[in-house]
Amino acid sequence: MVDDEPDAVTLFRQQFRKEIRQGEYRFAFAASADEALALLEGTAPPADMVILSDINMPGRSGLELLAEVHERWPAIPVVMITAYGDPDTETRALGLGAAAFLHKPVEFAALKALVRSGGRAE
């Protein structure tokens, strides 16, 4: 989960509280694109990993992160989540290889279903 808002971490942690408690998912949080890449490089990414990333962040944007991840770790699905849901950005994100594009406020029921299916929107 990549988001510069610290409360986003809290929100996601609480939303997936049950699943985390039951050991169904493991969450790793990064506050920027660089932090996320460092995290990916430092640990061998698990096979069923899904990246949820914000777009507007200080430093490198979510789209840049998406591009790099897609290039270096093509197997990892990246779901973009943003408040600026204009069609143009969505087209660009999908063009860069995003697995899905979600708008804030996030509908967590949909997100849960998406994550359960491995990040790929059906």
Add this chain to the structure above:
Amino acid sequence: MRRTLFLKFLALTLAIGAVIGAVIMVIHAGQRRDQMMGELSAEVATLATRLARPLAAEAGENPVRARDLLGVFAGLPYVICVDFFPTADGPPVSWPPIGCGRMRAGEDLMIPALGAGPEAHYAIRLDRDALDEIMWGDFVVLVALALAVGIAVLLAAAIVFQRIINRPLRQLVRAMTRFEVENVPERVDWKTTDEIGEVAGRYNAMLDREVDRVAELEERREELARLVDRLGEARDAARLERDKAEQALADLKAAQDRLVQAEKMASLGQLTAGVAHEIKNPLNFVNNFASLSRELLEELQTVIDPAVATLDEDARDDAKDLLETLDMNLGKVAEHGGRADRIIKNMLLHSRQGPGTRSRTEVNHLVEESLGLAYHGARAEKRDFQIHLVKHLDPAAGAIDGYPQELQRVLVNLFSNSFYAVGERRGREPAGGFEPTLTVTTEDRGDAVAIRVHDNGSGIPDSVRKKLFTPFFTTKPPGDGTGLGLSLSHDIVVKQHGGTLDVASEPDSFTEFTITLPRHSAEAERAGTAEAAS
């Protein structure tokens, strides 16, 4: 004039004739008198001489015989009396016997009696009155003759006058009148060498000059008329140009106003977008955490339910009440957060860049669809909502180039406002007396289409009308409206489609919004190009 001249001529001729006649007669009368007197005197003298001797012989011895001899004088006319004096101062022998009496010097003829003695003489008195009578008779004859001659002369003069003066003058006058009144140049045919002929010749020359001048004047007049025409054309053209310029100026002003307004709206839109985005993120957290907390509360409830059940009744009720209040409060947070979210979504719509897709749009179809949407929306909100809908859709309304989704938003917004306004009025009017009615009319206007939305609702007061299209301005109670509907509609119609949005209203009577949309809008095309480029 002719008559006066003729009379003057006659009078002059008469006067001259009279003077000449008078002079002739005076001279003639004098001569005649002298002649008659001379003849008479000679006759008397002859007779006197012939009688002198016998008279002288008889006078002494036989006066009666002498008197008889004197009686011969009675044979002469005009002799009144004769006195024969044989001596210078002896008594005369007289005929008639009474004699002449005293002598009248200068009147009586004194004639010497030759052969009767040196002193012998006659005194003879002539009847001058008779003489004058004879002379008067002569004079009358003379006057009659003179008159006859005069009349003949006058007649001749009149004929001459007629021939040499009157006729050419009349001809001249007629020619002048013809020229003056009928404007027909007529030359005078009079070729004598006298003054009249000269006048006629000069008149002809003058006429020729006048005709030339008239022709020249006519030419000038025509030229002037042409100039006046050209001037009129020029003036008309100038007026047309001025009107065009004024129209252009008015258009420019309108365009400037629109630009200023658009600029204002654009900067306001940018500001709104910025503010909305900044608020949207924290608001998302509020909403997310609120709904999450409700779920967590629910979970908490299931977790602590067994524990709560073990509490005494009072504490259990208290715990239950607290949990319910907490849930209700979280519900309120979610509800108001949702409201704020809707406002922000509207604000973002107001300022967003991409207006959807531009396409050919059937106006009547769009109107019907929007009306259906608005009506069902209103019914869903209020089950007892009722309104009389009237549609006057012009079959010639046809299609326009535009953004159908955006226009639908405008129409739904206007219809919803109308529904709200009639509802407001119905709340105030006595039941049954008021039938809420909405009339929607489409109208083909050549290269534009007009849509009129008319309702008989509460109307718009003048104080409100000015602020009608101002963002965030609303007359609805808090929570009922965002104050962005009409502002957004104005932007869509005017800025996006290059149309107009006008309003007419009378409080508690009606409100009518009129949208005009150009069939092909340059502004809409620009917006479309801008969209494609971004």
